[in-house]
Amino acid sequence: MKARLPVLLAALSCVLTLVCLVEIASLKSQLAQVENAVVSNVSHVTSQVGSISAQVDEALTRQASILASSDWSFGQADLETYTAPLTFTAVPKEQTPGVTTAALVCGGQTYPMTAGEDGSFSVTVDLPLFEEMTLQRVIFSENGQQRAEALEIADTPFYSCLTIPSTSSMLDCQLEKETMQIEGSLIFDGLSRENGKSLTLVAEVNGEETARVPVPLNFDSYYLTEVPVQAEVSVPAESTLTLYAEVEDANGLRYRSFLDEIDTTGNDAGNALCTPALSIYDSRGSLLWSEEY
Secondary structure, eight states: OTTTHHHHHHHHHHHHHHHHHHHHHHHHHHHHHHHHHHHHHHHHHHHHHHHHHHHHHHHHHHHHOSEEEEEEEEOOOBTTTTEEEEEEEEEESSOOTTTOEEEEEETTEEEEOEEOTTSOEEEEEEEETTSOEEEEEEEEEETTEEEEEEEEEEEOTHHHHSOOOEEEEEEEEEEETTEEEEEEEEEEESOBTTTOSEEEEEEEETTEEEEEEEEOOOOSSSBOOEEEEEEEEEOOSSOEEEEEEEEEOTTSOEEEEEEEEEETTSSOOOSTTOOOSEEEEOTTSOEEEEOOO
C-alpha cells in the first residue's frame, strides 16, 4: 500500500492539475466575454452620446433659424435653351401678412419672392442646365428691417433633370500590328428606350478622335443593361488609344463615358491624357459639360 501511495498522489495531482486547467480556461473564456460585453456597451454608449450631441446641435440650429420650413426643386428642363426652372419656397417663423416681403439670393442675384395665402413665399428662377447653382440666402424685410437665413445649397441642375446612363466595360483589346481588335461588352446602369437612341464606340489616338464605330442597341425590354461590342480601330505605333462609349438620347444629347486607355509605347504611363470620366455634348458635338478633376 505504501508503495502505491506515490503513484496515487501523482495521479491525484494530475487530475487536480487538469481540473485547474479546465477551470482556468473557463475563467479566461468568461473574462473574454465580459471584455467583449464591456467594449460593446462602451461603443453603444459612445454612439448614443454622439447621437445626442448631433440631435442637440440640430435642435439648436432649428431654434436659431428664422425659417419654419423651406423646400426647393427643379422642374422640366428646356433643352432648346439649356435651362431648368428652380422653385424655392420658404415659410418664416414670424411675419406680418401684407407687410413682410421676401427675396432669394441665388448665384449673387436677388430674386423677389411672391407671398402665398398659406404664409409661404416662393419664386421660380430659370437657371443654366449645366452650371452649378448656389442658393446663398433668403431675406425677409419688414418696415425697413431685414432678417436673413444662410442656405448654402449647391447643385448642378442636369443631375436632377436628366437621366444619365452610367457605363463600364468588359473589353478585351489585342493589338495586331497597327490594328486594335476590341471584343467584349459594355455594362450600363440607367440605359432605357427613352435615353438610348444610339450607341457609338469612340476611339481617340493621342487625344485626337480617329474613329466612331456604331454599336447596335437591341431593346428586348424598356431597360438595357449589357451590350456586346466587336470592333477594330487603327492605332499607329508609339501612341495612346483612348476608348469611350457615347450614348445619344432622344433629345440629341450625347453622353460620352471613358472606358479605357491603352499605351502602345510599352511605357505603361496609364491615364497620361487625364481624360474626364464623363462629358456631355449637344447634337452638333459642342461640349456642354465635362467632369472636373
